Amino acid sequence: MQQRAKAQDLVKWIAMLSMVIDHLRFIFPSMDAFIIIGRFAFPLFCLAMAANIRRLPVNTPVFYHFPYLVRLSVFAVISELPYRLLRPDADTLNILPTLLLGLLICLSLQYQSRAGVLSAISFSCIAILLNPWLMYGALGALLPAVCLAGLIYGRSFVMLAMLLSALCNMSLPTLDMLLRLSDAHFNLQDGLLLVSAAIAPALGTLLLQQKISFNIFPVTTWGYWFYPVHLLTLYFIKLIFII
Template sequence: MHGTVTAPVGGVRDGALDLLKWLALLCMVLDHLRYVGLNLDGLYVPGRLAFPWFCLAIAANLHRVRGTQVSGQWRYLGWLLLFSAISEVPYRMFIDDADTLNVLPTLALGLLVARGWQQKTLVDRGLALIALTLGAVFSTQLMFGFFGVLLPLAMLMVFRRPWYFSLLPGLVCVAANQWQILLNSGTLVALLGLAACLIAPLGGLVLLRQARHMAPPAMRRWAYGLYPLHFLLLLLVRKIIA
């Protein structure tokens, strides 16, 4: 990949962005298949791609509507917050020993932080500061913690940078994924998981640049419902095979 990564603006559908979202969703489902009662620990590795690619999708949406469609960005936040609440019960039903909230609150805070850096208005900067504070204070309650809140911003910052700047969000992604525990584990799966975290931003940025000719099904607002629904479906699978 050469030079910079940009995204189309306006109402034009970005096929590469839709593909990124579908792949992130697939990786998330693969990751959660580890909890259905089968020996599928290796799925931890592709699972590490899901969160950074969702963060990259947030950054890409902000980048492509810079200075326009501000109301659309507020709706984006509203849907994240709504499904954060809707998804919490299915999430805890499926993840029995969950010690954090589901991932959507982290993404919502990350959206506010990245938007505040981009928009630079008093309101946006104030909301970003509040989001940063909440991320720091409630880091242990948030999935991927404080560094997870920073990841959409780190992704947004490299859109106009040469490809090797993707190392920055890669390191933030590693920090968000309990790197000390993974490193101390020393298992092949743990080390491959760390590698996946590091290269996920670069892989996503390459996809956004090279796959614009793709035309996957558009992922619209109905897709928010797939998050709580997939927990319920996997819970059903677990009960069937138990």
């Protein structure tokens, strides 16, 4: 039986902690700088997903992945209501549909066959079609696959993951300003946000390569509940502060 990777659990814990810190902004608007710390969360979740797939033997039977896909699909639905309660003005779905598409693309490529490549292209096209409704857009759905390539092939793809992570964290207005080389509204916080998003895949990849000597509480299937439960908890805390 393959030994559990402590470094992978550590990456998940850091991702969850940064996510919670990020979401505190929705309770305390004055803490909007927390978004910089929060930019670590999504790339690290993508990297943890890629690491899970990397540990599987090539051409693992399809049915092996079925429980994983079902859990992610179910919690994508469960999490939407808590997400809407905390963020009633949100114009995208919660993060799990993006991760679900990312998982499907990764699993397709894991088979290293023509059918797998065609399947990955198909899911990528679906991500492009759903781009307006996906958190981090179609680029976000591609990030797990690029992280997987980084774990397999090394530095060049890690750098590509860094670029992709920064791009999918950029709002369209900010991107437009950068392309026009305008700094009218591009302040220090925006710059730190992009730096944080860009370095997350590299730091996470480096962390996965370390041998962790101390014990880390494993993030298993209970981690799926963490997302909707923490959203609901923050929503109720927000209600208390409003009252």
